[in-house]
Amino acid sequence: MLQKLPSEVYKMTIFWFLVFSAHLATASSVVEVQDKDPRQKKEGMQLKLYHVKGLESSLSTSPFSFSDMIKKDEERVRSLQSILANKEGVSNSVTTASSDKLKGPNLLTTPLKSGLSIGSGNYYVKIGLGTPAKYFSMIVDTGSSLSWLQCQPCLIYCHEQVDPIFTPSTSKTYKRIPCSSPQCSSLKASTLNAPSCSNATGACVYKASYGDNSFSNGYLSQDFLTLSPSEGSSAFVYGCGQDNQGLFGRAAGIIGLANDKLSMLAQLSKKYGNAFSYCLPTSFSQPNSSLSGSLSIGTSSLTSLPYKFTPLLKNPKIPSLYFLGLTTITVAGKPIEVSASSYNVPTIIDSGTVITRLPEAIYNALQESFVKIMSKKYAQAPGFSILDTCFRGSVKGMARVPEIQLVFRGGAGLALQAHNSLIEIEKGLTCLALAPTANPISIIGNYQQQTFKVAYDVANSKIGFAAGGCK
Incomplete structure (x- = not known):
C-alpha cells in the first residue's frame, strides 16, 4: 500500500x-x-x-x-x-x-x-x-x-x-x-x-x-x-x-x-x-513452490551472494519510494524493438505490486517478440482480465519458454524464467505475467522478483539482484 x-x-x-x-x-x-x-x-x-x-x-x-x-x-x-x-x-x-x-x-x-x-x-x-x-x-x-x-x-x-x-x-x-x-x-x-x-x-x-x-x-x-x-x-x-x-x-x-x-x-x-x-518464494502453484523465502535486515546480507547492483535513483519529492533506471528489455537474448527514449519513465521496484506494469509502447514490443516465439509451439488463448497474452497449456509443461531480461543501469537485471514470466490462471490456461499501463510509469512487481535475492543497500543508494536466492 x-x-x-x-x-x-x-x-x-x-x-x-x-x-x-x-x-x-x-x-x-x-x-x-x-x-x-x-x-x-x-x-x-x-x-x-x-x-x-x-x-x-x-x-x-x-x-x-x-x-x-x-x-x-x-x-x-x-x-x-x-x-x-x-x-x-x-x-x-x-x-x-x-x-x-x-x-x-x-x-x-x-x-x-x-x-x-x-x-x-x-x-x-x-x-x-x-x-x-x-x-x-x-x-x-x-x-x-x-x-x-x-x-x-x-x-x-x-x-x-x-x-x-x-x-x-x-x-x-x-x-x-x-x-x-x-x-x-x-x-x-x-x-x-x-x-x-x-x-x-x-x-x-x-x-x-x-x-x-x-x-x-x-x-x-x-x-x-x-x-x-x-x-x-x-x-x-x-x-x-x-x-x-x-x-x-x-x-x-x-x-x-x-x-x-x-x-x-x-x-x-x-x-x-x-x-x-x-x-520471495514462488506462488500460485508454480514450479519450485517448495522454496522458502526470507527477509533479512542488516548490511551483512549484502555480501551473502554475488549481487549485480544498479543505482537507486533520487526523487526529493517522493524520497520514500525505490526508483531504478530501466534501460533495456530483451526476449530470447534480443532487445525488443522500441526507442531508447521509451524507457525514460519513472520505474519503481515494489514488493506490494504483484504483476509488473510497463508503458504501452514497451509492453507492445515485448508482447510481439514473446508471442512470435511462443505461438510456434503453443496455441494462443483468450486473455484474462489485464493479462491479454495467454496460451493453452501449463507452465510446468511448457519447455523452452523464451527468457525475458529486464536490464537496469549498470548492467544489473532480472533474467525471467518461466516461473517469473508466465502465470497459470487455471488448469490449461497460462498467461504472460506482465501488463501494460497507459501512464508513463514502470512498476517491477513481486511476481517477477520471485526466487531472486533482492538487496536494498539504502546507505549507499543501490539495489542488487542475485539469482537463486531462495532455498
Missing part, C-alpha cells in the same frame, strides 16, 4: 471519535518463530518470508482467487500512479552516499511467506509485539513507511484477521506516544496526513490513508518488537489501529520498509545497518 494525499471527504466523524476515545482493552496469542544458530548473532540472523497462501486459516471465508488478486493489484497500481501524478518527476541523478563504510555487523532474518491464504497477493512475516510477545502476520511493503497493526478494543472497526487482535493492555512495555514527540511530528512526511492530538489522553493520533481508499487510524505507539526469540528492539514505533478498512486481506497489518525515518528499516538501522534484502 502507498499513502495518498489527504482527502477533504475523509471520515471526520471516525477521526474525532478516536481523538476523544479512552484506553484500550484485552487478548492475543503466540505463534512459534524459529531461531537460528546462536553463533549467528555475531553475523546476523534470518527470518522467513511467506507468500500468504502458505498460512492456513480456520476462518470461514471464501478462498482468495486470482481475480481478487488482480483487482487488488490494479488498486495498488492506481495508487502509485496517483502519487506520481501529484508529485514532481524523478531526478535521474544518483544519490550520493554519505559513507561507504557499512555499520551494523548484525543481520536479522525472518521467514517470508506468500499471502494468498490471508487474502493478499503479497508476502508476510511473523513479528512479535509487546511483553510478553504476541505474534502477528504482517504484510511486508517497500512502498509504506509507517508500520501498523489492528488493536483492541477496535473502537471503530477491525477487519477479520488470522491472528487474535493485539491487546495493548496485556503488554508490560506498551506506551502511547505523546503529541509533543518528534515521532508524532514525523507523521506528516511518513503518511502524507497531518497527525492530531487526543484531548483526553494527549496521545498522538495517526491517519494512514492509501490511494485505493484503504486506511488505518489509531494511536501512534511504542512497544518491544520481537523478530526472533533472541533479537528485538525495545522502542519500536508503530500505529495501533482502531479503524482499519480496505485491501489488507486477513493480515494483522503492514510492516513498512520504505526509505523513511519511521519505517522499520530506519528504526533498526542503528543496530543492523541501513540495508535489507529478501527472497
Whole structure:
C-alpha cells in the first residue's frame, strides 16, 4: 500500500471519535518463530518470508482467487500512479552516499511467506509485539513507511484477521506516544496526513490513508518488537489501529520498509545497518513452490551472494519510494524493438505490486517478440482480465519458454524464467505475467522478483539482484 494525499471527504466523524476515545482493552496469542544458530548473532540472523497462501486459516471465508488478486493489484497500481501524478518527476541523478563504510555487523532474518491464504497477493512475516510477545502476520511493503497493526478494543472497526487482535493492555512495555514527540511530528512526511492530538489522553493520533481508499487510524505507539526469540528492539514505533478498512486481506497489518525515518528499516538501522534484502518464494502453484523465502535486515546480507547492483535513483519529492533506471528489455537474448527514449519513465521496484506494469509502447514490443516465439509451439488463448497474452497449456509443461531480461543501469537485471514470466490462471490456461499501463510509469512487481535475492543497500543508494536466492 502507498499513502495518498489527504482527502477533504475523509471520515471526520471516525477521526474525532478516536481523538476523544479512552484506553484500550484485552487478548492475543503466540505463534512459534524459529531461531537460528546462536553463533549467528555475531553475523546476523534470518527470518522467513511467506507468500500468504502458505498460512492456513480456520476462518470461514471464501478462498482468495486470482481475480481478487488482480483487482487488488490494479488498486495498488492506481495508487502509485496517483502519487506520481501529484508529485514532481524523478531526478535521474544518483544519490550520493554519505559513507561507504557499512555499520551494523548484525543481520536479522525472518521467514517470508506468500499471502494468498490471508487474502493478499503479497508476502508476510511473523513479528512479535509487546511483553510478553504476541505474534502477528504482517504484510511486508517497500512502498509504506509507517508500520501498523489492528488493536483492541477496535473502537471503530477491525477487519477479520488470522491472528487474535493485539491487546495493548496485556503488554508490560506498551506506551502511547505523546503529541509533543518528534515521532508524532514525523507523521506528516511518513503518511502524507497531518497527525492530531487526543484531548483526553494527549496521545498522538495517526491517519494512514492509501490511494485505493484503504486506511488505518489509531494511536501512534511504542512497544518491544520481537523478530526472533533472541533479537528485538525495545522502542519500536508503530500505529495501533482502531479503524482499519480496505485491501489488507486477513493480515494483522503492514510492516513498512520504505526509505523513511519511521519505517522499520530506519528504526533498526542503528543496530543492523541501513540495508535489507529478501527472497520471495514462488506462488500460485508454480514450479519450485517448495522454496522458502526470507527477509533479512542488516548490511551483512549484502555480501551473502554475488549481487549485480544498479543505482537507486533520487526523487526529493517522493524520497520514500525505490526508483531504478530501466534501460533495456530483451526476449530470447534480443532487445525488443522500441526507442531508447521509451524507457525514460519513472520505474519503481515494489514488493506490494504483484504483476509488473510497463508503458504501452514497451509492453507492445515485448508482447510481439514473446508471442512470435511462443505461438510456434503453443496455441494462443483468450486473455484474462489485464493479462491479454495467454496460451493453452501449463507452465510446468511448457519447455523452452523464451527468457525475458529486464536490464537496469549498470548492467544489473532480472533474467525471467518461466516461473517469473508466465502465470497459470487455471488448469490449461497460462498467461504472460506482465501488463501494460497507459501512464508513463514502470512498476517491477513481486511476481517477477520471485526466487531472486533482492538487496536494498539504502546507505549507499543501490539495489542488487542475485539469482537463486531462495532455498
